[in-house]
Amino acid sequence: MxxxxxxxxxxxxxxxxxxxxxxxxxxxxxxxxxxxxxxxxxxxxxxxxxxxxxxxxxxxxxxxxxxxxxxxxxxxxxxxxxxxxxxxxxxxxxxxxxxxxxxxxxxxxxxxxxxxxxxxxxxxxxxxxxxxxxxxxxxxxxxxxxxxxxxxxxxxxxxxxxxxxxxxxxxxxxxxxxxxxxxxxxxxxxxxxxxxxxxxxxxxxxxxxxxxxxxxxxxxxxxxxxxxxxxxxxxxxxxxxxxRRGDGPLDATVFKIERGRSGEKIAYVRMFSGSLAARRPVPFRRLGMEGVGRPSAVRVFEHGVTPVSGEALAGDVARVWGLPEIQIGDRLGESADLSENRFFAPPSLETLVYPVDPDQTRALYTALTRLSEQDPLISIRRQDQEITVRLYGEVQKEVIRTTLAEEFGIAAEFEESRPLLVERLHGTAYRVRHPAPEQRVFFWATVGLRVEPGPPGSGTDYRMEVELGSLPLSFHTAIEETVHEILREGLHGREVIDCVVTLTDTAFYPPASTAGDFRGMTRLVLQEALREAGTRVYEPIHAFELEAPASAISTVLRKLVELRAVPGEPGITDDRCTVDGHLPAASAHELEQVLPALTRGEGTLVTNFAEYRLRPGGGGPRRVPSSRRGRTTA
Structure with a gap:
């Protein structure tokens, strides 16, 4: 077949x-x-x-x-x-x-x-x-x-x-x-x-x-x-x-996650080769992580929207139960390709979310974390009791608000969406710290870190120049988790992207050292290294293509300049004109809103995330605590 x-x-x-x-x-x-x-x-x-x-x-x-x-x-x-x-x-x-x-x-x-x-x-x-x-x-x-x-x-x-x-x-x-x-x-x-x-x-x-x-x-x-x-x-x-056959090594991709009525995780899997069946051990991999699971049930889509129990073969799509650690993008099989490919632009907006009832702050974070399992690009962040959600647009915000209310019983407020600013390293720095009771540094841990810029689009790369056996595994885990946590905070309250952080020095002091000591020392060392290297704030920039009646080109170009866009040379064919260029993501939504009026409803606009560009002002203000801001309900 x-x-x-x-x-x-x-x-x-x-x-x-x-x-x-x-x-x-x-x-x-x-x-x-x-x-x-x-x-x-x-x-x-x-x-x-x-x-x-x-x-x-x-x-x-x-x-x-x-x-x-x-x-x-x-x-x-x-x-x-x-x-x-x-x-x-x-x-x-x-x-x-x-x-x-x-x-x-x-x-x-x-x-x-x-x-x-x-x-x-x-x-x-x-x-x-x-x-x-x-x-x-x-x-x-x-x-x-x-x-x-x-x-x-x-x-x-x-x-x-x-x-x-x-x-x-x-x-x-x-x-x-x-x-x-x-x-x-x-x-x-x-x-x-x-x-x-x-x-x-x-x-x-x-x-x-x-x-x-x-x-x-x-x-x-x-x-x-x-x-x-x-x-x-x-x-x-x-x-x-x-x-549709079951020979060959297992190779499959998890492309969707949902939760069942009892809260159990259900993975949607596309099979490329091999076979997958209930109670059979399944290796799964993602960048930086490997594991083995044993599905409790496998149901294959055969005819209609309701899958049936059976063995999934190459070419099938199946729902799989019993893999609680699985995530979207995981590859099943030992020889699966782990390259991470982005097909579309990442979210370029973010918003702060608050529960109407402050006592539901923890429940709100838990609910949003559950939603991020189904859509990893939502990327929930929690910092100083503030919860931030990344978004593609206002309709998505409304859907999240409604889902929180109906599925989790949480009434939430959203601040006005804003461009998703990020930080990039300006230079390279190296810092190391040891326990120093005379300086009131009571963390029984030695941590040395080097930070350096990575190429655009490379993400965060955590490396080690020390032997894995130099510390208990729990201490290494504490260091790596803290590194990612501090990078999400940045120096200006924005995530630091496209950087390499290398662990250069470690030591522990039994029986006094704990994982908490390594978390605290890593925080001190990395913050010092970031301040020494310095970071700058970047804003998302979209590439755009705009088509409109030729008679409207002057009005359109004036608006583009007003929105800090950098348009190219317009092209005019018959009674139509096209213009492309770049503009800040913060201006893209406004351009979409005013374009019909500028072009008598005949204009079309296509925008795509292009890059992060240094924000005017460079350093950028640190985010104001939520108690000083007004709130708006989406």
């Missing part, structure tokens, strides 16, 4: 969840297609998703047909939940990118397509809503080619587009595909010789799609079902699959 895992991706409101419902209906999984507006879809299972009419968490559903098992991963469309999309993208064999025939290519559509192209993931494009008033074909296809890829190739044309009777008509496999398939040497040889048959075109198209160099475009409607059968046939024929 062949196995294939695909993701359904789209800009919000393009019809992604509706398409998933229609795919399930057409393949016999359900007897009627649910509607997002009615709150009865299979994949939007959370009450909050049904009420808001948006996908918040990725969901899995499987379809088994003769010879194939197809696992569908429905992902959020709102950019605030892009981290959920990222975790899904990492386990896909292919993707269906949904585009509305009315709204066309939107900002999130471009971000998703660029990522899929960069990762080499095969893509089928499904143009949805051909039955809606205002639906387009020729102009939309041109937009796909200019904004997504010039190698978007239509598989159908549409009759009566923009009406309830709209129907796609499959196009023949003939010369119109020749330009798109020119990169296939075997096809090109037969084409030049004048011997290319319809089957040659089909085979060449499948090869080029699998190589992620051609992107077939299917037209249809998830609501009426028009064109969905052709899309399903395209998925099976064009997207690459693998044999």
């Amino acid at each position: 062949k196995a294939l895992t695909i993701g359904i991706l789209a800009h919000i409101d393009a019809g992604k969840t509706s398409l998933t419902e229609r795919l399930l209906f057409e393949t016999g999984v359900i007897d009627h297609a649910g509607r997002v507006d009615d709150g009865d879809t299979q994949t939007d299972s959370l009450d909050l998703e049904r009420r808001r009419g948006i996908t918040i968490k990725s969901a899995v559903v499987a379809v088994s047909t003769p010879g194939h098992r197809l696992s569908l991963v429905d992902t959020p469309g709102h950019p605030d939940f892009i981290a959920e999309v990222e975790r899904a993208v990492g386990v896909l064999d292919g993707a269906v990118l949904v585009v509305s025939a009315v709204e066309g290519v939107q900002a999130q559509t471009r971000v998703l397509m660029r990522t899929l192209i960069r990762l080499g993931i095969p893509v089928l494009v499904f143009v949805n809503k051909i039955d809606r008033t205002g639906a387009r074909e020729a102009s939309l296809l041109e937009s796909l080619r200019t904004k997504l890829s010039p190698r978007c190739a239509p598989m159908s044309t549409v009759t009566d587009i923009g009406t309830a009777s709209a129907q796609p008509v499959p196009l023949p496999f003939d010369e119109r595909l020749a330009d798109a398939l020119a990169g296939d040497d075997a096809f090109l040889e037969s084409y030049v010789a004048g011997a290319a048959s319809s089957m040659d075109y089909r085979k060449a198209l499948a090869r080029q799609v699998a190589a992620a160099s051609v992107y077939p475009v299917f037209f249809g409607s998830a609501v009426t079902g028009a064109g969905v059968a052709d899309l399903i046939a395209g998925v099976y024929e064009l997207l690459p699959s693998r044999e």
Whole structure:
């Protein structure tokens, strides 16, 4: 049996969840297609998703047909939940990118397509809503080619587009595909010789799609079902699959974590090779950590949204119980690749969270920590009784607030979101300290640390120049944990990133030394080293691409300069203009808000995190204690 895992991706409101419902209906999984507006879809299972009419968490559903098992991963469309999309993208064999025939290519559509192209993931494009008033074909296809890829190739044309009777008509496999398939040497040889048959075109198209160099475009409607059968046939024929088998070493990835009714941890696992079964020892690894677990239950997605007990084989998606230490991103198997890849930008906003009832501060931290298991990029921090949460946007903040109230019974207040500032080392420093009772340093520990800048994007690298056996393991653990804790605080109350911290000196003094001594001494030494090296405050900078009517370019450029943006040279084509450049993340949201007024509703904006740049003023103020600030409720 062949196995294939695909993701359904789209800009919000393009019809992604509706398409998933229609795919399930057409393949016999359900007897009627649910509607997002009615709150009865299979994949939007959370009450909050049904009420808001948006996908918040990725969901899995499987379809088994003769010879194939197809696992569908429905992902959020709102950019605030892009981290959920990222975790899904990492386990896909292919993707269906949904585009509305009315709204066309939107900002999130471009971000998703660029990522899929960069990762080499095969893509089928499904143009949805051909039955809606205002639906387009020729102009939309041109937009796909200019904004997504010039190698978007239509598989159908549409009759009566923009009406309830709209129907796609499959196009023949003939010369119109020749330009798109020119990169296939075997096809090109037969084409030049004048011997290319319809089957040659089909085979060449499948090869080029699998190589992620051609992107077939299917037209249809998830609501009426028009064109969905052709899309399903395209998925099976064009997207690459693998044999569902259990031989070979275990290699699997954890891409989602959720909690069961009793609070137990449930891991969603994508299998790449080998097999996974209940009560069988499973090694798991992440950077800096290895362990072995024994699953208490393994349930495989076979047909529908409810998995069944069984053995998970290569190509399967399974839910796994009984691994309490497992985290998102963990690899199962001893030979798994541990490289950490970021597909989308990290969060560039943060906010302080307070419980309405101060007695619930500890409960709030515990609840947010539980939520961060499901979304690690939330990155909860606690400092001086303040709790900070990292965010992508305001909708995500509202979802967290509602979840805290409904699932944990905690009413929370959020401060206004602000850019996520960070600190970077300005220089290198080395400090060492020994017990010194005469200086009132009563920590019975010797700790020496060297701090030095790392390259941008390298994160925090903790190293040791001492023998691991020079200290009891608990003392080493105390040092490393304290190093990461102090780096999260920084000198200006911001996290220190892109640095190398090396443990150079250690000694302990039995029986007096304790792990607490090493925590206290590490704090003193590292803070002294950071002050000697110095840190500077950096702000997140976004790259942007803006398209607007040519008549609005002067107004747009003035606003960009006002927002501290650095625009490039505008390009003008016919009655449209484009401009790209960089702007502070703090200004990106304001630009999104004012753009419709500046461009009479015809402007589009795409922003992506680009880098951290030195903040004007350099040092940056230390955060004001919360007692001196006002609070706002999200």
